[in-house]
Amino acid sequence: MSDLIIHQLPADIEQRRDPYPWLDRLRRAGPVQRVELRGGGHAWMVTRYDDVMAAVAHPSLSSDPRTPGSAASLSARPGGDGRRPPSMLTTDPPDHTRLRQLVSRAFTPRRVAALRPRMQQIADALIDEVAPLGRADLVADFALPLPVAVICELLGVPFEDRGQFGRWSTDMLSPPVAPAAAAAAEQARADLGGYLAGLVARKRAEPADDLLTALAAAGEENRLSDAELVGTAVLLLVAGHETTVSLIGTGTLLLLLHPGQLGRLRREPALLPSAVEEFLRYDGPVMLGVVRYAREDLNLAGTAVAAGETVVLSTGAANRDPGRFDRPDVLDIARAHNPHLALGHGLHYCLGAALARLEGQIAIGTLLRRLPALALAVDEEAVRRRPSVIRGLATLPVTFTPTALPPDRDDRPHAAGR
Numbered sequence: 001m002s003d004l005i006i007h008q009l010p011a012d013i014e015q016r017r018d019p020y021p022w023l024d025r026l027r028r029a030g031p032v033q034r035v036e037l038r039g040g041g042h043a044w045m046v047t048r049y050d051d052v053m054a055a056v057a058h059p060s061l062s063s064d065p066r067t068p069g070s071a072a073s074l075s076a077r078p079g080g081d082g083r084r085p086p087s088m089l090t091t092d093p094p095d096h097t098r099l100r101q102l103v104s105r106a107f108t109p110r111r112v113a114a115l116r117p118r119m120q121q122i123a124d125a126l127i128d129e130v131a132p133l134g135r136a137d138l139v140a141d142f143a144l145p146l147p148v149a150v151i152c153e154l155l156g157v158p159f160e161d162r163g164q165f166g167r168w169s170t171d172m173l174s175p176p177v178a179p180a181a182a183a184a185a186e187q188a189r190a191d192l193g194g195y196l197a198g199l200v201a202r203k204r205a206e207p208a209d210d211l212l213t214a215l216a217a218a219g220e221e222n223r224l225s226d227a228e229l230v231g232t233a234v235l236l237l238v239a240g241h242e243t244t245v246s247l248i249g250t251g252t253l254l255l256l257l258h259p260g261q262l263g264r265l266r267r268e269p270a271l272l273p274s275a276v277e278e279f280l281r282y283d284g285p286v287m288l289g290v291v292r293y294a295r296e297d298l299n300l301a302g303t304a305v306a307a308g309e310t311v312v313l314s315t316g317a318a319n320r321d322p323g324r325f326d327r328p329d330v331l332d333i334a335r336a337h338n339p340h341l342a343l344g345h346g347l348h349y350c351l352g353a354a355l356a357r358l359e360g361q362i363a364i365g366t367l368l369r370r371l372p373a374l375a376l377a378v379d380e381e382a383v384r385r386r387p388s389v390i391r392g393l394a395t396l397p398v399t400f401t402p403t404a405l406p407p408d409r410d411d412r413p414h415a416a417g418r
Contacts (some may be wrong), residue, residue, distance in 0.1 A: 058292075174211070
């Protein structure tokens with residue numbers, strides 16, 4: 001391995017205005033490359049679409065960081081003793097199958113479609129608050145509170161606690177560039193787990209019509225351990241809003257930076273579904289990739305991977321692969337065939353995919369309909385991105401033509417105040 005080229009993963013890659021040239025160079029260097037990770041350690045990174053697809057389904061690649069021989073089996077767990085709550089994201093069948101079945105019924109396309117009126121009501125209420133002002137930060141004022149309100153109502157988490165669990169979520173998703181960041185992430189995970197454990201206990205005492213109550217009932221039937229219950233709740237709350245915040249913010253920014261595409265979407269609102277798919281492909285929330293661990297020695301696209309080694313499946317690189325997509329670096333909201341991997345594939349396909357898609361369509365459609373002459377209030381270089389493993393915006397300052405509210409909207413309750 002002495003002649004092996006090891007590529008340094010940029011510490012700020014998710015915050016770069018355009019991280020894709022780095023991924024493109026990696027893909028052109030070969031289908032599987034050795035990468036030095038932030039905070040230490042190495043991994044194999046798979047960069048081409050067909051190889052990522054094959055690796056997703058490879059029986060010798062595990063999602064479980066406790067895979068024997070893996071460095072993550074110690075470093076990914078506080079004290080190396082496995083106290084991190086298990087979830088669908090970090091388990092394999094049969095545990096993954098059991099955990100997913102418990103919550104999948106809440107995220108079926110039919111159930112999600114039934115949420116459309118409430119989502120639209122929340123979106124309109126948020127726009128009502130900024131429409132007369134002529135300017136807003138579309139992250140703080142819209143892209144963040146909309147999915148937070150939706151997931152809070154779905155799970156049964158108090159919306160007024162959003163500041164608290166939002167800080168924990170931010171710390172959990174901070175890039176592990178230093179031991180202090182990794183320690184802060186684990187502490188945030190523990191704090192959020194404790195908060196949700198307390199909330200589940202309240203649901204057991206006072207059941208409600210929400211998903212946490214249903215999970216608590218499942219736990220009492222011995223289908224879910226306390227650790228699994230907390231791990232599932234943490235995943236649903238964090239993943240249930242963080243990636244959608246990114247989709248809404250990034251999608252809006254992409255339109256503002258591509259006025260031709262923005263104009264076409266205004267003229268043809270029926271393109272909203274394909275536009276959302278293109279935003280996910282072109283600059284999705286999980287830009288770098290997903291992590292797997294080798295159960296045994298295996299061969300990936302001609303590269304020998306040893307048991308216990310870490311493998312990163314780069315969805316961001318795969319979604320810009322010219323071997324799979326025509327003109328991959330061009331934003332095309334009418335792209336006809338778009339089998340991107342931004343929402344995963346196979347067993348770990350995003351459980352909330354239908355929810356995220358609908359929220360993205362409603363959010364961006366509402367912005368274009370309600371805010372005339374929408375434009376960036378700052379230069380593109382001044383748009384700040386979040387220091388997070390989820391690629392997204394910290395702020396999105398915009399201007400638009402102020403509009404007065406119709407009289408019948410003046411008394412509308414706050415988006416999440418009902």
